[in-house]
Amino acid sequence: MIKQEMDWSKELHNTIIKSLVTTFGLDFLLFEDKKGGDVDTIHNVRQGIYATEEERKKFEQQAQYNSHEYHKHNNYIQTNKQAKIDHQSNKLIDAYTGQVFAPNDKINLDHAISAKKIHNDQGRVLAV
Template identity: 30%
Template sequence: MSSDAFDMTLLVEVDLKEIILNEGTLQNSHIKKLLLQYKETVLTTIISQFGLGPIFDSYKNGGNVTTLHNAEKGIFANKADEDQYTEAFDCGNYEKDFPKKRKLNFQTSIEITDDYTGKVLKKDGTTHLDHVISAKAIHSNNGARLYMNAEQRDEMATSERNLAWTDSSLNQSKNDKDLEQWMDRENKRSPGKTNAQHYEINREAAVKKNIEACKVDRKESRNKIFCIQLGVYRGGPRSAIRAETGTGYVHL
């Protein structure tokens, strides 16, 4: 046992004896005062042992880290955080490598299959790459913009599991909509038919693709955004201790 822990235990034992001896006269105010003293002692010991001083100072005073809570109120610790958080959406930023990917796939694949319909696609301009979870949805996530830089967000959006080969007309119709919600909507060109029916989508394959993309999105978010820093500044000191000491994980 460390000397700090021993001293703290001794103090507890002495004060408990005092409580027992004065049980009849001890007032609630005295109990509250005593508990507050113990709270401060325990907190100080933990901070000292695990080197959490700077973290708690930052959390208490706002520090030099922009919290998601503050960012959503327009309060930023520095200009770099503000610029990254307020960056306007540009689809082109999430499709920079698409021409290279299309060219490579055209050259190396005997045939290209539509990930949503199962049909064979042509090796021309009518074959598109689609973000299953749209790039706009990723960019519009406040946490993604604050805790991930442009390159990290692009990696999430262009992960192989979040990309689908499909026909240009289907891609343009889906646009930035949620895949499953879009499938169930009425098609503008075929009144009375859903988009799934109009484009002859293989629902089972499309739903499976959507689930895979959602798994990647959650995994990347946990790994790159909601790390120790997020545990500290969103979860509070208790989460900070768990993350810093390895005694638990910070979940979304």
């Protein structure tokens, strides 16, 4: 059996230093703080703050925005068809105000949030 000696004075010194530093809010002396922390979050990436290069590259290397990919989607087409019918029959309701759109009101269902803005949203890319 090998007996291992421990340097108690060194351990005591480290413990005292850590205690003093954290007590007086000087943690930055011991830790390397990184803006945004060490986790990629939707909040951070929307501000251009990435914890990992992998996620930054994933966003930077995504395909260019192509409106046809969004505007030719069946859900988009069907929603607009139904909205046109509802608008012409005075049944289309503004989701924000709860009011019925007047027949001469211009409506842009696809522009509540543009497809391009959604496509270029760092948070969307992170969530994929």
